[in-house]
Amino acid sequence: MGPVLFVPRPMFLWTSFFLLAEGLLYLLYVKWGKFRHRDRMLALHSWTGAEQVLDVGCGRGLLLAGAAKKIRDLKGSGHAFGIDIWSSVDMGANSEAATLRNLEIEGVRQLCSLESVAAQEMSFADESFDVIVSNLCLHNIYDRPTRELALRNLVRVLKPGGVALISDYKKTGEYAKAFEGMGLAVSKERGGFFSTFPPLTIVVARKPL
């Protein structure tokens, strides 16, 4: 067998550059950006500490713990609920136990409750929550009718005057249109350029009083 000649062509270099840049941006999101994004999302609401909060697809508790800390710092009577189906499709070693451990570490375990239920199947009473948050969850519902069911359910459990802050990297146009169709006032916020990868958009939907 003769020697193998390795000739780096421009095409190969560009592909390597983009793959490396994507890897670095994702690492930045995981290690730093997600906390910045969480703070940015939570800053879209003026907290009193009395809020009943729902985190849809809470995963390991990023937003759930953040919301509970707002309630704790304001010495309020609020409570934060997290729902999830603990899928490991885009979150490895995902489990209720891991989330409970994180809530303990963050010192907010007493202010939080977890329930294992899908967004489209949650059975909380109508108009239960002042604030609903969700990050990188709803795109995991692959068929449109089921996603719409989840969005309708989400609006059902939101109190009049309440706000839903729904962040995702795709389908946010669809969420915004569905919320508008249900009579909510909707705007969109872009996630930070360096702090979110894939780039995230936050749909801000307010339910009229």
Ligand SMILES: C[S@@+](CC[C@H](N)C(=O)[O-])C[C@H]1O[C@@H](n2cnc3c(N)ncnc32)[C@H](O)[C@@H]1O
């Ligand atoms: C990428 S993780 C994001 C977790 C967390 N929100 C965060 O930002 O770190 C997506 C989460 O959504 C959950 N999930 C997927 N489909 C769901 C559904 N239909 N209802 C509730 N949770 C769901 C997954 O189990 C997973 O924990």
